[in-house]
Amino acid sequence: MTNYCISFDKIRHTDLPRVGGKNASLGEMIRKMTPLGIRVPGGFAVSAAAYREYIQASHLLEPLKESLDSLDRKSLKNLAEVGSRCRKLVLSGEIPDAVQKEVETCYRQMGEKKAVAVRSSATAEDLPTASFAGQHDSFLNIRGTAALLDSIRNCYASLFNDRAIKYRLDNGFDHLEVALSVGVQYMVRSDKGSAGVAFTLDPESGSGNVVYLTSAWGLGELVVQGAVNPDEFYLFKPALEKGLPAPLLEKKIGEKQHKMVYTKDPKNPVKRVPTSIREKKEPSLNEPEVIQLAKWCLEIEKLYQCPMDIEWAKDGKTGELSIVQARPETVHQQKALTLKTYHLSGSARPICTGKAVGKAIASGRVSIVKSLADGPKVRAGDIIVADSTNPDWNALLRKAVCIVTNKGGRTSHASIVARELGIHAVVGTGDATEKIQDGQLVTVSCAEGDEGRVFEGKLDWEEKTVSLKGLRATKTAAMLILADPGRAFQLSMYPQQGVGLLRMEFIISTAIRIHPMALVKYHEMVESHEKKAIQAITADYADKQQYFVEKLATSVGMVAAAFYPKEVIVRMSDFKSNEYRELIGGNHFEPDEENPMLGFRGASRYSHDLYREGFGLECKAMKRVREEMGLDNVKLMIPFCRTVEEGIRVLECMESFGLRRGKNGLEIYMMVEIPSNVILAESFADIFDGFSIGSNDLTQLVLGVDRDSALVSGLFDENNPAVKEMLTQVIRAIKKKGKKIGLCGQAPSDYPEFASFLVGLGIDSISFNADALLAGIKNIQKAEKK
Incomplete structure (x- = not known):
């Protein structure tokens, strides 16, 4: 006797041909996950055999075949008509008595007053290569035998949704070979x-x-x-x-x-x-x-x-x-051997913003879609703008170069379809359909971190496609310079060996925005517009200092997680006093300096009474990242350390805030950017674990050139013999002490001979901005061949 209904706890993954991918998965989870304390609601599957019996008993096979054979597979212009005809045929059938009796028996065992979810589960569904996600229908809060049987018939009909027919064509499945099982599962009162x-x-x-x-x-x-x-x-x-x-x-x-x-x-x-x-x-x-x-x-x-x-x-x-x-999850099963990068030229104010899906840029005519009735106006190459999308739109969305929605997150239908189609999307804008007009020409960019932006008109951008084939790992580690945590996961897919410099100050200025001492001294501040602004931003935090610690830890943690287990070297804050003043409340805590570039910055601030408590917040955040969040790939780096004594004071200060060098493998690096760092390199190597050369600061201080001055900018040159002599001295001294040393800067990607010079000295790593990484790797490869 055929079992038309099978309890989920009796189903194995090998039963996929009998119950479809979704139900086979549920059965496997119930058996394997329940003993681990993971709740998966029970129920039963109405088998694919029941569906085939339904089709056969209702004499639907030939009429369905005839209807599907009439589909214009090239233009799909009659898809809606064919789909509608197929669904009407299926709904005209009757569930055979034998099937109906088994369904009623299993449903009674569940408890007929219980609400159930009735979900389609095709035999070609939830495969690693083709998910069929969202192609067929589900029905929620179903109660009573009559409603259940109606829902099963509606599930059967959904096998011939327009989108499902199109999906099978695209993935090479025979329409009449694919059968549909139905899952009947207890509803969770969510x-x-x-x-x-x-x-x-x-x-x-x-x-x-x-x-x-x-x-x-x-x-x-x-x-x-x-x-x-x-x-x-x-x-x-x-x-x-x-x-x-x-x-x-x-x-x-x-x-x-x-x-x-x-x-x-x-x-x-x-x-x-x-x-x-x-x-x-x-x-x-x-x-x-x-x-x-x-x-x-x-x-x-x-x-x-x-x-x-x-x-x-x-x-x-x-x-x-x-x-x-x-x-x-099917989208990321195959990794591309090419890397496509996009960069907007110039700057403009966006019309609206949302969450970025994908990392591309496109321009096109806007087609505002409210329902499938708007389908005929959508042309190939349009940018579809909608409140949200749904699976019925899948064929329509294939015409788009990009999607913009008011609602939705990165797991929404629009996001999933965009990834499957290889296009980008901006979701969750809130107001795109109000801000953007039908027929308007816009540019949509998802190339700047996790924020997607829509601009008026056609903007210019650069687009590069680079093959990663043969781009082998180099002995000299090619690392990234990073500021924006929003780009971390994207950049972690680049052919890199970690982050050689994560700039903390960018995070403070964009994610936190408040001067740390204004949070430390918040209750001592007089009432002012700055204090009101701080209160508004930190309203969810009774402890204002915790706001700084949590935001900084979160941002650094996202970068460290993206690159884990590769090392991420975080430079402690390196604002100059004039830059600190720009933070909210900063004017109350920063001195006025004639030359901030050579003033109260870097290591000199950290143990000073004017900033020590602010530095303490930085340290507490980094301790949280390493010890509570488990990101022990984070190393810390001290900038602009003028003397060995200053370095010792900073290390003592860090230890007082719970960051002891060597504890839990903590390594503390130092930036080499002052001539004294070169001259006393071996002494600095006695107290720090590694070094990174900041070539911009070192060059300007060796040559006495203000790098921000247009009048003398022509004298700024890392290839100058004096600069190269300093680099030679410090690399040799640090290598002699058995410590690591790298360099952060543009020159090794711009000048192959400069990369060759560094590689020849045995430098351990070179860190590049993302747009210079691939050129830098090629220059390192050439140098290592010599």
């Missing part, structure tokens, strides 16, 4: 809780060092559809595995404008309602819940042995978390 999606990699770069999790109030459909801007969380995998106290790298609170909840109307069992002001502002998951889910995601990834796309839900009544679906 309508009173929250739900979302998790990836066991960074969905943009494909970096496997993190778990990326999104969350919003209510049922998870709005997150999957991209109909809300969800909360976002990044977690560091090694910290999760080791059980460290702070695996959460970053948290962003989304607007979460709506949520999907149950209704009592059997014809419309779910509806969308606005969220409250409190729900918009508050995270839809607390930190322990985020960490718990992320740990579960790691276990699921281990089970499948590949990156995973996971849907989860939180029951608002019991507070319990559950995993409701999991499928292999």
Whole structure:
């Protein structure tokens, strides 16, 4: 006797031909994950055999074949007509008695008053090479046998959705060979809780060092559809595995404008309602819940042995978390052998901004799409702008060079489709359909970190395609100079050997914006517009100093996680006093100096009474990154250290704030940028673990040239014999002491002979800005061949 219905706990991954990818995955998870304490709601699968019996008993095979054979496969101009005809045919059928009886029996065993989710599960679904995600329909909050049977028939009909027909054509599947199983699963009462999606990699770069999790109030459909801007969380995998106290790298609170909840109307069992002001502002998951889910995601990834796309839900009544679906992540399975870089020329003010998906730039005519009815006006090469997108638009979206939406996060439908199509998108802008006009010419850029921007008109940009074939690793480490944490995951995919210089001051000026001493002395500050600004920015922090520590740790942590386990050398803040004054509250704590370039900067600040407590906040942040977040690939570097005695004072100061050199493998480097650093190199090598030459400062101080002065800029030259003599001396001295030394600067990428000079001296590493990295590697390769 054929078993038309199979309990999930009896299903194995080998049953995929019987129950489809989604149901096979659920069965495997229930068997393997339940013993680990991971909740996966139970239920049963209506098998593919039941679907085939339905088609055969209703005599639908030939009519479906005839209809599908009439499809114009080249232009697809009659796709909507063919799809509609197929769906009507399927809905005209009757579920055979034998199938119906088994469904009723299994449903009674679940408890007929229980709400269930009814999900399609095709036999060609959730494969590592073709996910079919979103192609077929699901139905939520289904109650009663009649509603369940209707939902099963509707699932069968969705096998012939326009988008599913197109997807099968694109992936080479025979329409009538693919069968549909249906999963009937207990509903998690997330309508009173929250739900979302998790990836066991960074969905943009494909970096496997993190778990990326999104969350919003209510049922998870709005997150999957991209109909809300969800909360976002990044977690560091090694910290999760080791059980460290702070695996959460970053948290962003989304607007979460709506949520999907149950209704009592059997014809419309779910509806969308606005969220409250409190729900918009508050995270839809607390930190322990985020960490718990992320740990579960790691276990699921281990089970499948590949990156995973996971849907989860939180029951608002019991507070319990559950995993409701999991499928292999397909976009990043193949790594490209080419690297395409984009750079906007000039500057302009964006019309609107959102989250960047992809790293490209495109210009085109705007086509505002509200529904499929707007489809005919979309032309190939258009930029589609919409409130959000849905799976019915897949064929339409293939015409676009880029997508812009008001709503959605990086796990939304628009984001997933953009990645699959190899185009970029800007999602979650909030107001794109209001700010951008139909037919307007715009430029959309996702090339500057994690913020996507839309500009009016056609802007100019540079586009380069570089083959990575044969770009072998060099003995002299080629590293990156980095300032913006938003670019970290993207740049970690470049052929590099770590970060030779992460500039802390960029993070302070953009992510924090407040002078650290203004946070230390906040309660002593007189009422002023600066104090009001600080209060507004730090409103969520009773302890204002904690704001600085958390923001700095988060930003550095994201970079260190992106490059882990490769080293990331973080330079402690190197603002000049005039630059510190630009921070909010900075004018209250900074001296006026005639020549800030040679004044109160670098190491001299750190143990000084005017800044020591501010430096303490920097140290506390770095201690959190290394010890609580588990990012022990972070090394610290001291800039502009004039004397050995000053270096000793800084190290003592750092130790007083919990950063002792050598503890937990902590290495502390020093910048070489002053002639005294060269002359006393061996003495400095006795107290520091490694060195990095700041070629700009060293050149200007050796030659006595202000590098910011246009009048004498022609004299600034790293190739000057005096500069080269200093470089020779310091590299030889440091190598003699058995310590590492590198250089950060532009010259080795611009001048092959300069790279050859450094390599000949045995320098350990050379760090480049991202746009100069590939040229720099080629120059190192040439030098190492000599």
